[in-house]
Amino acid sequence: MSHNFQSFREFYPYYLKEHRNPVCRRLHFIGSLLVLLIICWSMLSQNPWWLLLMPLVGYGFAWVGHFFFEKNRPATFQHPWYSLLGDWVMFRDMLTGRIKF
Template identity: 65%
Template sequence: MSDNQTFRNFSEFYPYYLEEHSDVTCRRLHFAGSLLVLIVALYALISGKLLWLLALPVIGYGFAWVGHFKFEKNRPATFRFPLYSLMGDWVMFRDMLIGRIRF
C-alpha cells in the first residue's frame, strides 16, 4: 500500500484491512482483545463499576498492537484509518465468529 492510499468507503477498505491481518496469531490476539472488551464492558455496565470502561481502549488496542508489532510486523491501520480500522475490528470479529475467517 502506498502512503497516499485512500478509500472511498469501508467496502474498499476491508480487503486491505484483511491483508494487514494475514498472520493467524495477530488475528487471534485481535479476537481475544475484542472478546475481552465485550466482557469488561458488560461487567462494567452490570456491576455499575463504570470506571472499567476506561480500560476498554487499552484492552482492545493492547492485544491488537502486540499482534501487529510482534507477529504481523506491520503498523496498525488504526494510525492512518482510525474509524475504518475500528469498524474492521468488529467486522473481522464477526467474520471469525461465524467461520468466514480462520483463526
Template identity: 55%
Template structure:
C-alpha cells in the same frame, strides 16, 4: 495498508484483512475484542463505570502487540481510525460466523 486514499469500508476491508494475514495476529485481535465485550458487560452490569477506561487499552493493546511483534506492520488505526475499529468487529463477526477464511481468500490472503 495501501497508501492510496480509501473512501469506503468496502474498499478498506480487503486491505485490512491483508494486514492481518497472520493467524496469531488475528487471534490476538479476537482475544482483545472478546475481553472488551466481557469488561463492558461486567462494568455496566455491576455499575463499575470507571472500568470503562480500560476498554481501549485492552482492545488496542492486544491488537498492537499482534501488529508490532507478529505482523511487523503499522496498525490501520493510525491512518483510518474509524474503519479500523469497524474492521476489528467485522473481522470478529467473520471469525465467529465461520466466514473468515473465505473473506481472507477473497482479499488475496493465503489461508
C-alpha cells in the same frame, strides 16, 4: 504508504491483508472479546470506570499482534474509524467461520 479509501467496502480487503498472520488475528479476537466482557462487567457492577480499560485492552492485544507477529503498523494510525469497524467485522467473520482463527 497512505491509501485513500472512499468506503469501508473498499477498505476491508486492505484491512484483511494487514491481518494475514493467524496469531495477529487471534490477538485481535481476544482483545475484542475482552472489550465486550469489560462492557458487560461495567454494566453488571454498575461501575463505568471499568470502561476506561477498553482502549488499553482492545488496542493492546491488537498492537502486540501487529508489532511482533504481523510486523506492520496498525491501520488505526491512518484510518482510525475504518480500522475500528474492521476490528468488529473481522471479529464477526471469525465467529461465523468466514475467516479462520
